[in-house]
Structure formats: structure tokens, C-alpha cells
Amino acid sequence: MTSSVVHRALVFGGIVLAGVAVIGSIVGLLAAGTSGLVSALFAAALTALFLGMTTVSIVVAERVTRTSKSMGVYFGIVIGAWLLKFVVFVVVLLVTRGAEWLNPFVFFYALIAAVLGSLVADVVALAGARVSAIPAQTSPAPDAAAEASANPPA
Numbered sequence: 001m002t003s004s005v006v007h008r009a010l011v012f013g014g015i016v017l018a019g020v021a022v023i024g025s026i027v028g029l030l031a032a033g034t035s036g037l038v039s040a041l042f043a044a045a046l047t048a049l050f051l052g053m054t055t056v057s058i059v060v061a062e063r064v065t066r067t068s069k070s071m072g073v074y075f076g077i078v079i080g081a082w083l084l085k086f087v088v089f090v091v092v093l094l095v096t097r098g099a100e101w102l103n104p105f106v107f108f109y110a111l112i113a114a115v116l117g118s119l120v121a122d123v124v125a126l127a128g129a130r131v132s133a134i135p136a137q138t139s140p141a142p143d144a145a146a147e148a149s150a151n152p153p154a
Contacts, residue, residue, distance in 0.1 A: 005125055009055070009121060013122065016117035017051070020043070020047070039101075046111065050088075053081055054082075054085070058078060
């Protein structure tokens with residue numbers, strides 16, 4: 001994944017999260033009062049944190065594997081970050097369970113909207129990118145080409 005794709009995904013994800021924060025806050029305020037407003041903002045902030053963790057893991061994985069081209073290490077870093085996000089999410093759910101300031105219904109629906117919106121933003125960013133699936137052909141070194149023409153096969 002190139003840095004332009006990551007940048008586009010961050011921009012589109014930020015737009016989606018801003019929309020979820022604004023619309024979710026208004027709907028949450030109207031539906032559940034102040035706790036609904038806070039719940040929608042908390043869901044958008046949590047999604048922004050996870051979006052940032054994904055981006056950081058991809059950038060780190062690209063830099064670590066730039067010289068080795070090891071896909072195992074690349075995906076190990078990305079999946080490790082995914083597992084970390086899962087653990088953080090479960091811990092956040094356990095810590096906030098029963099909190100008076102959190103409306104679980106508004107939080108749930110705002111979180112689902114933010115996650116689905118982020119996925120759509122990632123797909124749009126990736127679909128609009130021009131990332132080659134086939135590596136560029138490299139021409140042989142000039143010395144090898146000269147040697148091949150000087151000594152044709154028999």
C-alpha cells in the first residue's frame with residue numbers, strides 16, 4: 001500500500017468520523033439527552049483511535065519490511081495491531097459497562113455507523129488508487145546484455 005492510499009484513507013475516514021460525530025451527537029442528544037451526545041462522541045473518538053492504530057501499523061509494517069520484502073512480517077505487524085485493537089475494545093467495553101454517562105444504544109449504533117463508514121472510506125480510497133498489482137519489469141544490467149550479445153548461445 002502506498003502512502004497516497006494511506007493518506008486518502010485517513011482523509012476519507014476523517015470525513016466519515018466527523019459526520020458520525022456531528023449527526024450521532026444530534027441524534028443522540030435528541031434521543032437520550034446529554035448521555036446520548038457523549039455516547040456518540042465517545043464512539044466516534046474510539047473509532048478514530050482504531051483508525052489511527054491501523055494506519056500506524058501499516059506505516060510501521062511498510063518501513064520494517066521495505067528492505068526484506070517479507071510478507072509474513074508485514075502481516076504479522078498488521079494482525080498484531082488488530083489483536084491489540086480487539087483487546088483495547090474489550091477493555092473499554094468492560095470499563096464503561098454500567099457507566100451513567102454512556103447510553104449503550106446510542107453508543108452501539110454510533111459505533112456501528114462509524115465502523116461501517118470507515119470501511120466504506122477505506123474501500124473508496126483503495127479503489128481510487130493506482131496501485132500496480134504486477135511488479136515492474138527490470139531490464140538486465142548493461143554488462144549482462146553486452147555479454148549475451150557477444151557470446152550468443154550455440
